[in-house]
Amino acid sequence: MVEATFIYFDITKEAYSLKHTMKKRMITAAFTASLLLGSVSASIPTVMAAQSATVDAGVNFRSAPSASAPVIRMLKKGEQVTILDASNAYWYKLQDSSGRTGYASPSYFTVSSVSSSHTATGTIQKSVSFRTSASLSASRIRFLQAGEQVAIISRPNSSWYEIRDSSGQAGYVSSQPQYISVSGSSGGSGGSSGTTAPSTGSVESVIAAGLKYLGTPYEYGSSRSTTTTFDCSDLVRQAFLEGVGIKLPADSRGQGEHVAQRGKAVTDWRQLKRGDIMFFMSYKGSKASAYSGTNKSTATITHDGIYLGDGKILHTYSNESGGVTISSIAGTHWEYRFLYGGSAL
Template identity: 45%
Template structure:
């Protein structure tokens, strides 16, 4: 009898913990952390802690998973679960269902959300995996015009690697391309009309993103475009691991956890099939052998690797005596442009994440950087 009762209680708890499939779109709410609390990968105290949300942090509330947990997104874009207890979180606005959602697509892998249909256009942010968006039109074979759940409009790759249509697109595409290529990533295109990203093609008789032909391109331009596309592919692969827990000396044969060099290595392996050395110092030597490097991080390009000395503290004076090519490398990350770095460095920080460089110890510790391509 007691055993049967325990099974019934467990089944009831499991049913409560698993949210029913949503039949309507949800308008996200907002909340503020009132006391430091675990930010977890799943709605369970047995799940991994990505990091601790700090007092005063604001989060977007995506759903009330059950009576005990909220699914939330922090300001860096990481999505996870947090206790719904008022001792830890103050709900400002609750997530609400909207019966007739205009969403007609879902993001299947993290992708650039840009202000114009071009790989050189300013980035609004990264759309995250599983986000629902509304595709308002297809600009050409390579770009969709979309609106996110907050009403922000922009452009995203039309590649099925990044977005999946779940409904019809009103009015269809607004223009057509005349090239023969298909978009497959976040970068730009190379060669004879075959694109490898969100950008425009510049090969023989191919399109420039709006359906017009640009004729033949030079080999130098093609090479530069190819490198840009590869860099975007590496970044997209790395972004797919946002929130993956940190572990020093992580197993290079799994993606369950990463240390800094393992994460960089996996991003290149996933995106391009390139296997970099397994530690940051060796990766630094690899970059110096394969490309020109710079000691000014502001001169780096998207997708370049950044190498740092060990952490000594937050004051710039602690790093005054560093020697870029003699000081031991202790950390590596991927430069995103706009003063941002994609990296992982501690359990407490929540694993793979995006950080700002300027005015922080990252800037003071920086030794050199360059391309691994």
């Protein structure tokens, strides 16, 4: 038991003295062998894409998921970051407040809790293969058994769910209802609109499709037939097209009409749900006073993006801002410019 505990510490912590380098190499080799024998398993907390986290202690922010990768900078205690991918047991893919992406050890972060509106649980209906990728030809990890509970991470396409089992193992399972049933609770306040909330799997597929384009350059009027550049509505359109196969109108005003006609629009951005589309008027200034007296019910939509929850939006508006990026809403001109938002699903 002592040796196993020491190995876990050695693998996950970077701050280790040079005098132990040789011992570290020997332990790493032993750890790798034990993994092959199935004697060591890592428990991974369920973390969803674009979830927020706080840095607990200074840690290297690296350019790749490796302790030998170049250090971008040191993340400082108290910094807020966004988790882009948590599928690796030993590394988070992160975005810092400046929009830069990199990797760091999960041991140095406290992950923000996610409200029930952002969670989905799957129940296995009958024995089914748990695979390493979304393909029938992919290696089988094991068989999932009827009655097992799993966490839904994303839905990469209509045929597969990316899931995490109770031990923390991530993998893929058929989305066919005879194998898995998915449930998720819908948050928010106020009365029912009488419409069915979009499935969490669909929402996560849209967000995952959009997040993969982080850093893609901005171009006003970008081509709708390529993904080398995006303007705001092109990014939204591409995320929904790839994520769930829905072809939205090509411009932000048309997308706004689509959402409004579905009767799900809200004018308070805090009532939005993860995966909703947000619509904005033109920029008038960075302070709330610049927008006072504006009749937003008649204002023209000039920008849109996808709400990620936790007060953040995935969108693109300039190359100076890094192209496709994640921005905070509260207390910024994005909050003051917001017109309405809602689900396109």
